[in-house]
Amino acid sequence: MAHGEIKLNLHIWRQKGVNDKNAGIKTYKNVNVDTHMSFLEMLDVLNTKLIEEKHPDGPVSFEHDCREGICGSCSLVINGRPHGPMQGTTACQLHMRHFKDGQDVYIEPYKATAFPVISDLVTDRAALDRIINAGGYVSVNTGNAPDGNAVLVPQDISDEAMNAAACIGCGACVAACPNASAMLFTSAKVSHLALLPQGQAEATKRVKKMVATMDREGFGNCSNIGACEAECPKEISISNIARMNREYFSAVVGKD
Amino acid sequence: MKWITNFLLSSIGKKLIMSLTGLFLCLFLIVHMIGNLQLFAGLPAFGGDEGEAFNTYAYMMTHNPLIKIISYGNYFFILLHAVQGILITMQNRKAKGGKYQGSETAKTEAKVASRNMAYLGILILAFIGLHMWQFWAHMHFFEMDQVKYASMGEPIKDLYSLVAEAFKAEWVVIFYLISLIGLSMHLMHGFWSAFQSMGLNNQKYSTIIRGAAMGFAILVPLGFASMPIVFYALSK
Ligand code: HEM
Ligand code: FES
Numbered sequence: 001m002a003h004g005e006i007k008l009n010l011h012i013w014r015q016k017g018v019n020d021k022n023a024g025i026k027t028y029k030n031v032n033v034d035t036h037m038s039f040l041e042m043l044d045v046l047n048t049k050l051i052e053e054k055h056p057d058g059p060v061s062f063e064h065d066c067r068e069g070i071c072g073s074c075s076l077v078i079n080g081r082p083h084g085p086m087q088g089t090t091a092c093q094l095h096m097r098h099f100k101d102g103q104d105v106y107i108e109p110y111k112a113t114a115f116p117v118i119s120d121l122v123t124d125r126a127a128l129d130r131i132i133n134a135g136g137y138v139s140v141n142t143g144n145a146p147d148g149n150a151v152l153v154p155q156d157i158s159d160e161a162m163n164a165a166a167c168i169g170c171g172a173c174v175a176a177c178p179n180a181s182a183m184l185f186t187s188a189k190v191s192h193l194a195l196l197p198q199g200q201a202e203a204t205k206r207v208k209k210m211v212a213t214m215d216r217e218g219f220g221n222c223s224n225i226g227a228c229e230a231e232c233p234k235e236i237s238i239s240n241i242a243r244m245n246r247e248y249f250s251a252v253v254g255k256d
Numbered sequence: 257m258k259w260i261t262n263f264l265l266s267s268i269g270k271k272l273i274m275s276l277t278g279l280f281l282c283l284f285l286i287v288h289m290i291g292n293l294q295l296f297a298g299l300p301a302f303g304g305d306e307g308e309a310f311n312t313y314a315y316m317m318t319h320n321p322l323i324k325i326i327s328y329g330n331y332f333f334i335l336l337h338a339v340q341g342i343l344i345t346m347q348n349r350k351a352k353g354g355k356y357q358g359s360e361t362a363k364t365e366a367k368v369a370s371r372n373m374a375y376l377g378i379l380i381l382a383f384i385g386l387h388m389w390q391f392w393a394h395m396h397f398f399e400m401d402q403v404k405y406a407s408m409g410e411p412i413k414d415l416y417s418l419v420a421e422a423f424k425a426e427w428v429v430i431f432y433l434i435s436l437i438g439l440s441m442h443l444m445h446g447f448w449s450a451f452q453s454m455g456l457n458n459q460k461y462s463t464i465i466r467g468a469a470m471g472f473a474i475l476v477p478l479g480f481a482s483m484p485i486v487f488y489a490l491s492k
Contacts, residue, residue, distance in 0.1 A: 108357065245454065
């Protein structure tokens with residue numbers, strides 16, 4: 001693909017600390033952007049420029065780690081869409097060739113009361129970790145690793161569990177949801193263990209504790225809008241939410 | 257017993273209440289719509305029984321003790337559904353804390369109805385208020401014209417004429433139609449959503465449920481809409 005250069009008008013949410021009264025969108029006009037860059041590289045270049053210019057706003061803080069679409073750190077809302085305009089793509093894997101010369105691009109942090117903004121585009125998403133801590137694991141005794149074929153898992157079940165396990169915990173579902181519900185995340189974590197034999201021992205406790213923690217953290221209630229599924233960079237299906245509802249009903253009503 | 261309150265106050269329990277009350281109301285809508293279609297029997301074009309079928313049906317509905325019990329359940333479920341729906345929506349607003357300034361949405365994303373269930377619900381509630389004032393309050397509390405039919409001993413209240421009269425007014429017909437479009441949208445999302453909330457959706461059932469929701473959300477409001485439309489048209 002031809003090497004190209006475009007100019008973008010970036011409207012970026014700037015915020016110093018959790019309680020910044022002056023937080024808001026600031027505009028950076030006519031920013032030169034190489035179309036071969038990734039979205040995060042574009043922000044790196046902008047930051048270099050802001051630092052060199054000794055710009056009063058200072059560089060833009062944003063989160064990243066792997067830049068390979070596997071860690072879930074990058075968490076930008078680009079033009080109103082978590083991870084931007086491409087289906088099934090994280091912000092770090094989004095390339096600037098998908099933007100047009102002269103385009104206005106809004107870059108905002110995830111919006112949810114459970115995810116307070118720490119600085120600019122960085123939100124505190126530890127609430128998701130606390131949901132995992134509540135039950136998103138299986139307990140095993142230490143010792144030799146068991147034989148891989150000792151527990152049989154049918155291929156279709158294993159595939160379905162794998163689809164749920166593809167969740168990278170980025171929180172885009174919460175960011176996309178008009179209710180800031182964490183049901184897609186929690187249901188993916190409940191599902192991938194509930195589907196497998198290894199997850200059965202703690203299944204009842206798990207779903208009850210994870211849902212209770214999710215509610216306590218101040219996420220909204222799911223109203224089945226489906227924005228989460230549409231924006232999930234790993235394209236996790238909301239059929240996981242129906243599965244978690246089933247798991248929850250049978251855990252609460254159907255078991256001691 | 258604490259597990260029951262914990263369950264009903266959990267996010268999933270609250271949604272179960274929404275879905276069960278919503279589906280009960282859907283059931284009510286079918287019965288109410290089919291019963292009311294007897295209005296048409298009063299029109300000269302369809303035999304012209306002077307409202308006998310409809311009025312005797314309305315008499316039975318207000319006097320049968322079993323129907324009475326069900327109707328109290330119905331009032332309760334409408335209120336529960338509406339109050340719970342509004343509370344959930346307020347809680348969700350607080351959890352979100354605002355809107356993005358960027359304005360794109362995903363191409364595969366759900367339609368307007370799902371994002372505006374509470375507004376559609378408030379429209380339906382306003383409609384129910386007017387509708388019950390116009391007909392239900394008269395049947396239960398007010399003096400009304402009466403008619404005598406050979407099939408009934410005593411003269412009974414002439415609800416048929418009250419309805420026919422009400423549907424002569426343009427604003428009534430227009431408000432009914434707007435509300436029914438609102439109901440259709442509410443059901444377009446709600447009917448499917450209820451099954452998702454109950455955990456009954458999966459790859460196997462999803463298409464069937466979506467189809468049924470679409471059919472229900474179109475046919476039921478259309479059946480209701482036929483009454484004000486036909487009565488208004490024939491009154492001109
Ligand atoms: C005949 C009248 C009505 C019927 C048949 C009906 C039906 C339904 C159904 C089936 C649902 C889906 C439940 C779910 O997602 O689990 C629903 C959701 C909802 N309804 Fe109604 N409804 C009616 C009236 C109302 C009224 C009067 C209000 C409020 C003023 C209301 C507010 C809501 C809200 C806010 C939701 C979404 C709740 C959520 O998903 O979080 N509805 N309705
Ligand atoms: S930085 Fe790791 S997924 Fe984007």
